[in-house]
Ligand SMILES: [Zn+2]
């Protein structure tokens with residue numbers, strides 16, 4: 522009995538056959554993809570984002586730019602730090618300018634994201650008036 526016909530990878534620029542979850546091996550969703558949402562939101566490929574993160578990690582010695590926490594203290598295998606836009610894109614920051622990129626520890630990321638969300642809400646409210 523023949524199995525279901527193979528379908529194409531759902532990645533728009535890919536013509537490979539899907540292997541799992543509607544995608545080819547190359548385009549499998551990555552477990553930590555959630556951390557890359559800042560990148561995908563602004564059309565930066567996750568490969569570019571990872572490269573940028575590596576550069577910033579080297580530049581800043583793996584330290585959080587807000588509180589100075591050292592990524593090395595959390596262990597090299599666990600990589601909880603996120604690459605962050607110091608001036609949010611929504612507030613006019615550049616998406617790929619190295620001067621606008623910095624590492625954030627998970628705590629600072631949470632605090633900063635929340636503050637940005639609140640500012641975003643105020644902006645939306647201000648526009649309505
Ligand atoms: Zn693919």
Ligand SMILES: [Zn+2]
Nearest residue numbers: 585588626629
């Ligand atoms: Zn921090």
